[in-house]
Amino acid sequence: MTMTTVDLRVVEKSPAAEGVVTLTLAHPRGQRLPDWAPGAHVDLVLPGGLVRQYSLCGDRWDSRAYRVGVLREPVSRGGSVFVHDELSPGDTVSIGGPRNNFPLVPAERYLFVAGGIGITPLLPMVHQADLLGADWRLVYGGRTRRSMAFLDELARYGDRVHVCPQDEYGLLDLDHRLGEPDWGRKVYCCGPEPLLAAVENRCAQWPAGLLRTERFVPKEQSAPVRAEAFEVALARSGRAVTVRPGQSVLDAVAGAGVNVLSSCRQGTCGTCETGVVDGVPDHRDSILDDAERAAGDCMFLCVSRSRSDRLVLDL
Structure with missing residues (x-):
């Protein structure tokens, strides 16, 4: 089953950095989002089925508009090139979510670490932390100042924000x-994989x-824990399906008539997060943290598999 989408109109397209x-984006009839x-x-959702x-990264209190920032990827799979070269104000695009x-969970203090376009999810967090009067700092790295978006918006926070372009300061001193x-x-950290890996390490x-x-x-990811097939039981529908090697759980349950x-x-x-009733998932997503993986009470069916012979899912 594909996601539910709504058509929104591009009302403004602006350069934010190099x-x-x-x-x-706003609803064509001005409806609340x-x-x-x-x-x-x-x-x-872009032409040709690209998602x-x-x-x-806009104002969460503005119920009539969404704002996103899009980096033109050096090796694009088509999405960012279309946004940069083809999409124009007045065009309509489909949005899911x-x-x-x-x-952002409650805390006394926050450290936000952004690399490049990774500033986009952290920008509203900075606004929220400041609104709540929390003690916070932002460390923002990028290739050059010209390539770093939203510096003008961040300037109002003064020395709480540490802007560290690589051509001026080198790599971030983690x-x-x-x-x-x-x-x-x-x-909280978001950015390119080398930064994320370095922070996690x-x-x-x-x-x-x-x-x-x-x-x-x-x-x-490393190779799946199990190379052989395993069984998935669907607790609510009473069905069972075998997941073959190389087949996703998502496709296997769809084949049994249960769309996720x-x-x-x-x-x-x-999007495809599903509850686990019994069994041990082999988590292969890029979302859950170690504690959430250890809990084993949910999994993402598009990539994750099973460590046990049998999984029971809340489907």
Whole structure:
């Protein structure tokens, strides 16, 4: 089953930095859009069946418009090139969501670490933390100042924001910026894979829950735990299906007549999240943290598989 979408109109397209544009989207008849919270993203459905996820980076209190930032990818799969070269104000695009796999949870202190276009989900978090009067800092890295979006919006926060272009400061000094684990502080990080991997490595020995990351592309995975087929039982429908090697759980359950909403099919968007009643999932997504994986009470059917001979899903 494909996701439910709504058609929105591009009301503004503006350059935000070198290689970055923002799109402001609104309902053609001015209707209210679904509420969202910092960390949420939408699916942008483009011609040819392309679906891309973009973080909402506008004013969450504006119920009539969404804003997203789009980087022109050097090696594009077609989405960012279409947005930059073809999409114009007045055009209509389909939107799915919003959904939030990267929520801002209450904390006494926050450290936000952004790399490049990874600033987009963190921008509303900064606004929210400041509104709440929390103690927060943002460390924002990029190739050059010209390539770093929203610097004008961030300037009002003064020295809470540390802008660190690589051509001026080199790579981010994570040892200095992250320091030691602090139970009262949450660290949120989004950006390119080398930054995310470096932050995760630096925080590997920290207590669970202090670091939260979000990826725009799938994390590289090792081979599945099981090379052989396994059984999936569907608790609510009373059906059972065999998942063959190389077949996704999503496709297997669809073959049994049970359709699950899906979008990215890469384990990054969260659309196909499903509850696990029994069995041990082999998590292969790029969303869950270690504690959530250990809990084993949900999985993303597009990429994750099974460690046990049998899984029982809440379907």
